[in-house]
Amino acid sequence: MNSRYTEAxxxxxxxxxxHDGVVIVVLAGEVDMATGSDPLAGAIAAVKRTSAGLVVDLNAVTFFGSSGINLLVAARQHAQSMGVPFAVVADRPAVLKPLAMTGMDVCLAPFPSVPDALTAIRAQPSVPPQSRC
Structure with a gap:
């Protein structure tokens, strides 16, 4: 048998x-076209109830495709439209490489840890609704 087909x-x-009014979404596993329903939908609903910030933690993501990048961009745009600070946490090459290859690492500026992202969000209590990225 081919091991490629026997792996889970x-x-x-x-x-x-x-986290004290900041919504943290922790994603683990593969983020790709087969992901299914929007994994950030619950977070967006929670952000509507609290406006302290939205952090997407990708440190447990093992594969990050273009649909993952699109998901982050949409979540960031939604948060910005509500004036809510947004941050991404990523320290794995599986996430950092696709972000860098597409130039989205500049727009999303991932933090290496959740505490770093929380510090940045709390330093900027609101964001302008328009962005260059």
Whole structure:
């Protein structure tokens, strides 16, 4: 048997955590076209109830495709339209390389850890609704 077909698929899991009013979405597994429903939908709903910030933690993501980048851009635009600070956490090459290859690392400016992202969000309590990226 070919081992490629016997390995378990690394499904995406989503956990939403409230950290003193900042919504943290922790994604783990693969973010690609097969991901299915929007894993950030619950976070966007939570952000509508609290406006302290939105952090997307990708440190447990094992594969990050173009649909993942599109997901982040849409979440960032949605947060900005509500004036909510947005941050991405990523320290794995599986996420950092696609972001760098597309130039989105400049627009999304990922932080290496959740505490770093929380510090940045709290330093900027609101964001302008328009952005250059």
């Amino acid at each position: 698929v690394d499904a995406l899991t989503t956990q939403i955590v409230d």
